[in-house]
Amino acid sequence: MPRVAIIGCGKIADQHVQAIHRIPGASIVAVCDREELMARQLAERFGIGGCFADAGEMLRVSSPDVVHVTTPPQSHHALGLQCLDAGSHVYIEKPFTVTAPEAESLIKLARQRGLNITAGHNYQFTPEMLAMRRLVGDGFLGGRPVHLESYWSYDLGDLNYVGPLLGNPNHWVRQLPGQLFHNLISHGVARLAEFLDEEIVELVATAHQSAYLRNLGGQDVMDELRVLIRDRFGTTASFCFSTQIKPGLNQFRICGTANSISVDLMSGSLVRHVNRSYKSYLTFLVPPMVNAREYIRNARRNAVDIFRQRLHQDSGMKELIDQFYGSITGRGPAPIPYREILLTARIMDAIFAQIHATAGRASIPVAARG
Amino acid sequence: MSIQMPREFIVARTGRILVTGSNGFIGAKVVEILLEYGFSNLRCFVRPSSRLDRLNRVIQKFSAEKTVELVSGDLLSREDCARAADGVSVIYHLAAGFDKSFAGAFMNSALATRNLADAFLERGRPTRFVNVSSFAVYSNLTLGRRAPLDEDSPLEDAPQERYDAYGFGKLKQEELIRSYGQLRGLPYVILRPGAVFGPGKKDLTGRIGVDTFGFFIHIGGSNQLPLTFVDNCAEAIVLAGLVPDVNGEIFNVVDDELLTSAQFLKAYKKVKPLFSVRLPYAVAYGLSMAWEGYSRRSQGQLPPAFNRRRCAADWKGNRFSNRKLRDKLGWEPRIRMKDAMQQFLAQFSARSH
Numbered sequence: 129m130p131r132v133a134i135i136g137c138g139k140i141a142d143q144h145v146q147a148i149h150r151i152p153g154a155s156i157v158a159v160c161d162r163e164e165l166m167a168r169q170l171a172e173r174f175g176i177g178g179c180f181a182d183a184g185e186m187l188r189v190s191s192p193d194v195v196h197v198t199t200p201p202q203s204h205h206a207l208g209l210q211c212l213d214a215g216s217h218v219y220i221e222k223p224f225t226v227t228a229p230e231a232e233s234l235i236k237l238a239r240q241r242g243l244n245i246t247a248g249h250n251y252q253f254t255p256e257m258l259a260m261r262r263l264v265g266d267g268f269l270g271g272r273p274v275h276l277e278s279y280w281s282y283d284l285g286d287l288n289y290v291g292p293l294l295g296n297p298n299h300w301v302r303q304l305p306g307q308l309f310h311n312l313i314s315h316g317v318a319r320l321a322e323f324l325d326e327e328i329v330e331l332v333a334t335a336h337q338s339a340y341l342r343n344l345g346g347q348d349v350m351d352e353l354r355v356l357i358r359d360r361f362g363t364t365a366s367f368c369f370s371t372q373i374k375p376g377l378n379q380f381r382i383c384g385t386a387n388s389i390s391v392d393l394m395s396g397s398l399v400r401h402v403n404r405s406y407k408s409y410l411t412f413l414v415p416p417m418v419n420a421r422e423y424i425r426n427a428r429r430n431a432v433d434i435f436r437q438r439l440h441q442d443s444g445m446k447e448l449i450d451q452f453y454g455s456i457t458g459r460g461p462a463p464i465p466y467r468e469i470l471l472t473a474r475i476m477d478a479i480f481a482q483i484h485a486t487a488g489r490a491s492i493p494v495a496a497r498g
Numbered sequence: 499m500s501i502q503m504p505r506e507f508i509v510a511r512t513g514r515i516l517v518t519g520s521n522g523f524i525g526a527k528v529v530e531i532l533l534e535y536g537f538s539n540l541r542c543f544v545r546p547s548s549r550l551d552r553l554n555r556v557i558q559k560f561s562a563e564k565t566v567e568l569v570s571g572d573l574l575s576r577e578d579c580a581r582a583a584d585g586v587s588v589i590y591h592l593a594a595g596f597d598k599s600f601a602g603a604f605m606n607s608a609l610a611t612r613n614l615a616d617a618f619l620e621r622g623r624p625t626r627f628v629n630v631s632s633f634a635v636y637s638n639l640t641l642g643r644r645a646p647l648d649e650d651s652p653l654e655d656a657p658q659e660r661y662d663a664y665g666f667g668k669l670k671q672e673e674l675i676r677s678y679g680q681l682r683g684l685p686y687v688i689l690r691p692g693a694v695f696g697p698g699k700k701d702l703t704g705r706i707g708v709d710t711f712g713f714f715i716h717i718g719g720s721n722q723l724p725l726t727f728v729d730n731c732a733e734a735i736v737l738a739g740l741v742p743d744v745n746g747e748i749f750n751v752v753d754d755e756l757l758t759s760a761q762f763l764k765a766y767k768k769v770k771p772l773f774s775v776r777l778p779y780a781v782a783y784g785l786s787m788a789w790e791g792y793s794r795r796s797q798g799q800l801p802p803a804f805n806r807r808r809c810a811a812d813w814k815g816n817r818f819s820n821r822k823l824r825d826k827l828g829w830e831p832r833i834r835m836k837d838a839m840q841q842f843l844a845q846f847s848a849r850s851h
Contacts, residue, residue, distance in 0.1 A: 139599040150797050165612065169604045169670065173658045288597050295546030296572055437796040 129153025130453055133192035133216070135183050135207055136199035137161040137170040140221060144196050145174050147446040154453060158190040183207060187214035194456065197221060200300040201311070205230040208245065212237045217456050219449065221248040222314035226304060228473040235466045244462055246452045247469045249318040251378070253447040255439065256398040256426075257319075260382070260391050263400070264323075270386025273323050276365040277383075280316030281376035284341065284351065294346055302349070306480035309335070309353050313369050313479075314472060318464075319380050320367060321471040325359040328475065332356045335483040338372045355479055396439070397426040507740040509587045509625055511536045515739070516582055516622075518543040518573065518614065519592030523699050524630070524691070526552035527732035528590055533560040535736065541567045543582045543593065552698070573610035579617035586622040588739045589614065592630045600663045607667030608674050615678050627686045628739040629675045633724055633750070634665035635690065639810050643779075644722075647816035649690075649748045659790075660807035679746055687738045691731045691751040692724025692818060696838070697845045699728070702766065705812050706759040707774065710803075714774040717782045719760040721815025724752045727838035730831040737827040744826055752818045755835035759813075765839055769846040783809050 132148055134141050137159055148154050158178025161167035171179040180186035187195070187210065195211040197204055197220045205225045211218045218238070224247040225231045238245040251257065264273075284290045293299040293308070304310035335350040355367040370377070378393040388401040399422045406414050433439035440446065451463035509515070515532060519525040520542035532540055533556070540562075544550060550568075557566050571578030573593055583589065591614060595606035611629065618624050637654040638647055657666035678684040693703040705723055707716040726734075734751045738744065757765075763774065777785075786809040793802040823829045833841070 137601060138605075139597075139601045142599060142601060146798055163609065165609060166601065166604070169608070170601070173600060173666075288595065288602065291545060292572060292574075295548075295570075296575075434799070437799050440797075440799050 129155075130193035130217075130456060131155055131157045131190075132194045132196065133158040133160065133178070133186060133190055134170075134196045134198060135160045135186070135211075136197060136203075136221075137163075137166040138198065141170055141196075141198045143442055143445060144198060144449075145170070145176075147442055147449050148196075149174075150440075150446050151450050151453060154449075157192055158186050160186040183210055187211065187216065192216050194219060194453065201226050201304060202300060205234060208234045209237060212241055212243055212245070215241070215243070217244045217452075219246050219248065219452055222318075223310060223476065224248075224314070224469055224473055226310075228470065228477045231470055231473040235470065244452065244456050246448070246455075246462065246464050247314075247318075247472070248445075248448070249315060249464060249469075249472070250442070250445040250448045251315040251393060252318055252322070252444070252464065253451070254393055254396065254444040255433065256391050256393065256396050257380070257444070258447070259398050260380070260389050263389060263398075264382065268387050268389065268400070269382065269384025271384060272361055273363050273382050273384055275381075275383045276320050276323055276363065277379070277381040278316045278320050278365070278367045279373075279377035279379040280313060280367070280369050281373050281378060282312050282369070282371050283376055284344075284371045287344075290341075290344065294341075294344055294349065297347070305484070306476060308349050308351055309369060309483075310476070310480065313353065313367075313476065316367055316369060317475050317479075318468065318472045320357065320365045321468050321475060323382060324357065324363055324365060324471065324475075325361050326467060326471055327360040328357055328471075328478070329360050330356070330358040331475070331478050331482065333479045333482045340372060350483070353479070353483070355475075357475065395426070396430050397423060399423065399426075506742060508742050509740065512539050513537075513587040513625075514539045514541060514585050514623075515588045515590070516541045516543060516586040517590045517592065518582070519594060519630075520544060521548050521550050521553040522592060522594075523552075523696070524694060524728055524732055524735070525590075525592045526556050527728050528592065528735050529553065529566065530556045530559070531729075531732050531736045533562055533565065535740075538565045540565060541569055541582065541586065543569050543571065543573070545572065546570045573614055574605060576613050576617065579613040580621050583614065583617035583620075583622045586618065587625040588628070589618055589622070589626075590628045590630070590735060590739055592735070594630075596664065597667075598663055600658070600666050603663035603667030604670055608670040611671045612674055615675065615684055619678075619682060619684060624683075624685055626739045626745070627675070627684055628735060629671065629686055629688045630735060631672050631688050631690045632665070632668045633690055633692050634662060634811070635669050635672060637807065637811065638814055638816055639807055641814075641816060643815050644817055646819060647724075647750075648819055649750055649822055654807070654811075656807065659802070659805060660811070661802045661805060662808060662811075685745045687744055687746075688748045689735055689738050689751055690748065691734075692726050694726050694728055694731050695842050696728030697841055700845065702763070706763055707777075707813075714772055716759070716763055716774045716776045717809075717813040718779040718815055719758065719776060721759050721779070721813055722756050722817060723759055723762055724750075724818045725756055725762070725835070725838075726751050726753045727831070727833050727835075727842075729833050730838070733832055734823055734827065734829050737829055741827050747822075747826060749823050749827065750818065750820065751823060752820050753831050753835055753838070754820070756818060757835065757839075762839075765843060769843045779809075779813050779815070782813060 159170045160180040164181040167179045178190045194217045197207050201223050293301045333355045335353045337350045341351045351371040353369040357365040380391045390399045454460040455462045597603045786804045790805040793800045
């Protein structure tokens with residue numbers, strides 16, 4: 129199993145360390161952060177031998193099989209290239225890169241070097257999302273999806289996150305083309321990209337600032353986003369990102385010509401919507417009971433998984449990392465197809481271009497590439 | 499209220515003094531006491547997104563708009579720290595961004611302090627750096643119940659096991675300050691306040707119990723609380739920056755006439771009804787041990803939020819003293835415990851809601 133290094137020792141690095149520790153055989157050999165004190169605190173807490181302030185030196189001295197890049201997005205492209213050049217497989221936190229062309233160049237280099245690369249779209253690998261994928265693979269939808277819906281919420285109540293970025297126009301989040309959205313929406317967009325064709329024929333995005341953020345002195349930062357997408361096969365998708373909806377939503381709905389599926393990642397639930405009709409007033413009685421049975425089934429399964437210690441808060445990350453390591457050692461395919469990583473990046477580029485150019489309404493086609 | 503005006507200061511009344519965290523619960527009171535003492539060249543460091551209600555009230559009270567300079571910035575920025583520390587003789591470093599993650603706590607405590615200390619040494623007139631730490635740095639795991647816990651007591655050596663990011667940040671902050679004292683001659687004093695309370699802070703200290711499970715669990719009962727009323731605590735901090743011959747010293751800050759957690763909760767319940775269930779310390783310790791064990795066996799399925807180290811630190815019950823504070827800083831509590839409790843509880847009266 130691989131020898132792993134982590135570049136970027138901020139908050140998310142802890143989650144990576146804990147997930148990697150749960151993968152039998154994987155060992156973390158080095159951590160690196162431009163701020164040496166940050167690298168040292170992580171190394172000390174988890175007893176990691178290698179501690180570096182320079183990525184080049186770390187790659188030279190430790191020669192890791194895999195590098196996890198958990199730095200701010202602006203450095204993902206350069207660090208990814210550096211790691212691939214050094215012969216390491218690369219796991220890059222979301223957002224994969226700042227722009228789609230950067231994503232393309234990373235994937236191109238990985239292919240040239242015969243190395244694997246993946247994006248930190250870990251919410252694609254929660255148990256309920258894996259179950260959804262199995263159902264779709266078994267033909268439950270009855271063909272191509274007709275419509276997709278993705279909801280993604282982020283609570284700005286914790287001022288530890290939003291405070292520093294509002295107060296500092298040079299904060300790295302403010303420097304991203306999509307600002308707050310850029311750092312937060314990848315998970316919600318990636319689940320749409322999985323089922324959309326690469327050729328997007330229509331995308332409409334609208335964004336605005338919530339009253340809450342305005343009261344915090346949000347300046348030019350927007351925090352409410354809605355997107356409509358259509359691909360060349362007529363599959364449509366809607367995406368809603370909100371900081372204000374309560375309770376927070378992390379949901380995905382995929383609708384087919386035969387049946388549909390709803391996934392609620394907040395509660396770890398998957399509900400199958402089977403196309404059946406009922407006579408008369410039974411329409412008001414049977415479907416609610418069927419749905420109730422679906423939810424009870426979810427609760428029972430989650431209870432068993434908790435009891436058997438199979439369900440962790442970050443099950444998605446552990447699963448993604450495990451599958452990625454498996455793809456390196458030949459146990460399985462790459463967990464996230466490159467087309468999905470690229471399409472996610474292209475959709476995000478198109479969203480940000482549109483909301484900044486027009487504040488909203490015009491439709492801009494997203495040309496497929498590669 | 500009796501105000502003790504100290505005899506001799508290491509900085510003139512016109513010397514420039516920087517206060518970080520100056521709009522905080524304690525920080526605003528520190529500014530108030532400095533103004534009371536007659537200091538006329540104060541610089542208050544605030545976050546750009548901060549609401550400055552507390553600080554503005556203090557400035558208005560003393561008509562100190564010309565005496566108090568506001569500097570807005572981020573302590574994680576070396577440039578902002580350089581602006582803040584320029585020409586400063588004394589720094590009161592109270593800023594403490596709370597972050598649940600260890601990395602975040604480390605950044606807010608240790609990295610921010612490193613930047614500020616560097617700026618002080620390079621751009622200031624380093625006379626005293628007062629670092630406000632916390633009781634969270636102590637470990638009482640090896641101390642008996644009711645044993646005295648003082649400035650020489652052991653520090654936490656496994657903050658990760660204690661699952662206390664805040665304590666970890668404070669430990670690393672102190673470590674850094676001590677090393678700057680040894681290696682670069684930083685003239686520092688460290689203060690470790692206990693549980694600070696007063697009007698403007700309505701939460702019960704976690705040393706009384708937890709409300710994680712939808713109702714209040716009162717743990718222990720006879721354990722003494724290391725209480726310090728905000729005015730008393732702020733005055734100790736102010737003195738630590740002014741009194742000569744205390745460089746390199748560490749002071750615990752607790753008041754006189756300390757209450758037990760049962761006494762505090764009883765008084766609290768009289769003005770703010772609260773359903774609570776009492777859990778003996780031994781039972782809490784056993785449950786914490788079980789929680790910790792499950793967390794380890796399940797590889798973190800449950801985070802070790804309850805564990806033996808935290809249980810001991812919060813609820814074991816030690817005895818606390820302010821002897822060193824009195825002897826070396828000449829500190830006396832401004833407000834007696836009885837009056838402090840009255841002021842704290844008054845905020846729950848109908849008009850204060």
